[in-house]
Amino acid sequence: VRSFTTDPDLxxxxxxxxxxxRTERVAAVLGVSLGVLFAVCFVTGLYSHLHQHPQGALxxxxxxxxLYRLTQGLHVATGIASIPVLLAKLWVVWxxxxxxxxxxxxxxxxxxxGLLPLVGGGVFLLFSGTANVAQWYPWRxxxxxxxxxxAWMVVGALIAHVGAKWAVSGRALRRGHVDxxxxxxxxxxxxxxxxxxxxxxxxGASGILTLAxxxxxxxxxxxxxxxxxxxxxxxxQGRPVNRGARNARVVEAARDPxxxxxxxxxxQRPLSLTADELVAMALHDAELPIACVEGWSFSARWxxxxxxxxxxxxxxxPGRTVLVESLEPAGAYRTSxxxxxxxADRDTLLATHIDGERLSLDHGFPCRLIAPxxxxxxxxxxxxxxxxx
Ligand code: HEM
Ligand SMILES: Nc1nc2c(c(=O)[nH]1)N[C@H]1C(S)=C(S)[C@@H](COP(=O)(O)O)O[C@H]1N2
Ligand SMILES: [Mo]
Numbered sequence: 001v002r003s004f005t006t007d008p009d010l011x012x013x014x015x016x017x018x019x020x021x022r023t024e025r026v027a028a029v030l031g032v033s034l035g036v037l038f039a040v041c042f043v044t045g046l047y048s049h050l051h052q053h054p055q056g057a058l059x060x061x062x063x064x065x066x067l068y069r070l071t072q073g074l075h076v077a078t079g080i081a082s083i084p085v086l087l088a089k090l091w092v093v094w095x096x097x098x099x100x101x102x103x104x105x106x107x108x109x110x111x112x113x114g115l116l117p118l119v120g121g122g123v124f125l126l127f128s129g130t131a132n133v134a135q136w137y138p139w140r141x142x143x144x145x146x147x148x149x150x151a152w153m154v155v156g157a158l159i160a161h162v163g164a165k166w167a168v169s170g171r172a173l174r175r176g177h178v179d180x181x182x183x184x185x186x187x188x189x190x191x192x193x194x195x196x197x198x199x200x201x202x203x204g205a206s207g208i209l210t211l212a213x214x215x216x217x218x219x220x221x222x223x224x225x226x227x228x229x230x231x232x233x234x235x236x237q238g239r240p241v242n243r244g245a246r247n248a249r250v251v252e253a254a255r256d257p258x259x260x261x262x263x264x265x266x267x268q269r270p271l272s273l274t275a276d277e278l279v280a281m282a283l284h285d286a287e288l289p290i291a292c293v294e295g296w297s298f299s300a301r302w303x304x305x306x307x308x309x310x311x312x313x314x315x316x317x318p319g320r321t322v323l324v325e326s327l328e329p330a331g332a333y334r335t336s337x338x339x340x341x342x343x344a345d346r347d348t349l350l351a352t353h354i355d356g357e358r359l360s361l362d363h364g365f366p367c368r369l370i371a372p373x374x375x376x377x378x379x380x381x382x383x384x385x386x387x388x389x
Contacts, residue, residue, distance in 0.1 A: 005100030008108070013179070017095040021198045023179040028169035029199060030089040035162065037082040038122070042155050044075035048293060049148060051375050054339065062345040065372030066299075069291035072375065073217040076295025079129050080213055084205035086122055088198075111164045118157035121150045133294045134229055216296035230296035236362040237354055239290075239298055242376060243333070245361040250382045253327040254365055261350070261367065265323070265388035268315030275366035279352050281305045286347040292376035302370045304351035307386065308344050316388040318344065323387040324369050324380045336378040337389075338371065347372050350383055 006015040012022045051060055051068065103109035125147060132143050139146075171177065179195070215225025219232045230240045245251050253259065261278055263271040273281075283303045291297040307322065322343040328334040342348055348371040352359060359365045364381030371379065 005098050006095040008096070008099035008101065008104055010095075012093065012095060015095060017098075020194050022092050022095065023195065024168055024172035025177060025179050026195055026199065027089065027092050028165070028172045030085055030092060030202070031165065031169060032173070034082055034085050034089060034122075035158065037078045037085065038154070038158060040078045041075055041082070041125075042151055044071040044078075045148070045151055047071050048075065048375060049144075052144075052293075052377065054337065059339045059341065060373070062342045062348065062372045062374075065347065066289055066291075067373045068375055069217070069289040069297045069299075072291055072293060072295055073214070073297060076129070076133055077210055077214050077217075079126060080133075081206045081210045083126050083130070084202055084209060086126060088202040090119070111160075114157050114160050114164075117153045118161055121154035121157065124150050125154060135294070213295075217291075219298065228296070229294070230292075232296060232298035236360045237357055239300060239354070239363065240296060241362040242292060243331075243381075245365075245382070248326075248328045248331060248382070250327045250329075251361060253384075254361055254382050259327075259366060259384075261383065262385045263310050263314040263316075263388070264385060266316060266320065267311070267388050269313075271310065271314050275352075278305060278350070278367060282309065283352065284346070284349060286349060286370070286372075288347060288370050288372055290370075290376050290379055291374075294376075297376075300354050301356070302349055302351040303353035303356075304349035304367060304370065306346060307338065307348045307350060307369075307371075308346070310350065310386060311343065311388060314388070321389045323389055324383055325385040325387065326380050327382040327384045333377050333380065336369065336380045338369075342371055342374070345372060350386070 004016070006017060012024055012027060013020070048068070048071065050058060054060065097115075103112055128139075128143060128147050128150075131138060132147075137143065172179075179192075209227075211221065211224050212227040213225055214228075215222035216228035216230045216232060222228070222231050222233065225231070232240060235241045236244075245254060259275055260272045261275075262273075282305070284306050285301060285303055287299060287301050289297050289299040311318075311320065311322070319340045320343065321340060322338040324336050324338065326334040338348065349369075350367040351364070351370045352367050354363055359368060364383070367383050368381040369379050369383055
């Protein structure tokens with residue numbers, strides 16, 4: 001045991017794994033950076049959760065139209081940017097993981113046990129998030145449920161960790177602080193510079209990783225984004241497709257001449273419209289994004305019938321919640337709900353056209369929902385029925 005462990009009472013910079021880069025100050029700088037990145041991830045993640053698990057008391061407004069695009073793009077970008085920072089932080093504090101005896105006293109033991117959810121959970125969030133974005137599902141459990149509950153656990157452990165490290169980090173970050181590595185190192189070594197370069201390399205790795213992926217949502221950068229799973233200008237009609245018509249098993253039903261769009265539920269006059277009748281209605285234009293939960297997005301000019309016009313034509317009372325159903329026989333995204341304000345928004349459309357072209361089968365022909373400030377998973381394609389609740 002003694003051959004690889006360290007003494008918990010020694011400063012980070014001393015003992016078996018001594019390095020001029022392993023100092024309280026470097027650990028604190030990396031820790032603050034991770035704290036900021038994880039806080040952005042947590043807030044934007046909760047916002048995404050609220051969209052998909054609506055709470056009656058907190059209905060999500062349809063404006064600003066591009067807000068979800070921004071928050072989910074930030075979520076995935078800050079998450080990916082934090083990968084090199086977390087790895088660097090684990091490397092710097094490595095001696096602490098192998099200290100022996102494991103704890104000085106009971107309080108120290110509690111603090112150390114708290115590292116398990118913090119480190120394990122943090123690694124799990126970054127791994128599961130990245131795998132999800134890369135559409136790789138090497139597990140059986142539900143990604144969102146596991147990612148969501150782990151996020152709460154990590155944030156709880158993070159708050160406890162910040163409390164435990166507040167004093168020592170505060171000291172280490174103060175201007176004029178002399179790192180204990182400097183007093184321990186031979187005079188004349190330029191460790192200050194080494195540490196600054198180390199932090200520079202970590203920040204650079206973070207930046208490069210971000211540039212290599214963020215083009216999936218910031219289209220001017222798409223040429224740099226060699227690691228991004230999606231290019232916002234590649235796909236049917238020059239736009240990416242999440243789930244195509246064949247995979248969703250809707251090809252026949254969408255092309256069937258007996259297709260009707262139905263407006264039913266709490267209405268005075270249920271409607272049943274052919275695809276041609278739908279296109280013959282008053283079409284409206286809206287420039288709106290598709291912002292996938294996976295962090296890619298594109299903005300397009302859509303044309304279609306306003307949902308509120310359809311509701312009025314069917315004689316629905318104003319201010320109703322609306323359920324939108326797809327032709328898709330099964331699947332997690334075959335229905336979605338519009339709250340009152342979302343349903344009443346002037347840009348909430350059953351789109352029939354994208355960028356002036358009739359929608360392709362893969363983008364939702366004969367019509368698909370497109371509404372402001374909404375995750376892609378809720379922009380239901382191949383709509384067959386609008387039910388007023
Ligand atoms: C590389 C890092 C990360 C990536 C790529 C990532 C990716 C994702 C994705 C794709 C979703 C959407 C899931 C869906 O709705 O289907 C999501 C949701 C979420 N993320 Fe992350 N994430 C990362 C890190 C984090 C971190 C560090 C936290 C918290 C500190 C976090 C908290 C959340 C929460 C709370 C949700 C909402 C889950 C739900 O809707 O129930 N994520 N993340
Ligand atoms: N019926 C149905 N609609 C759906 C989906 C689906 O699987 N089934 N996928 C959703 C997801 S996850 C996204 S990101 C958007 C993508 O729209 P696009 O394929 O037109 O780009 O469609 C949404 N609409
Ligand atoms: Mo999506």
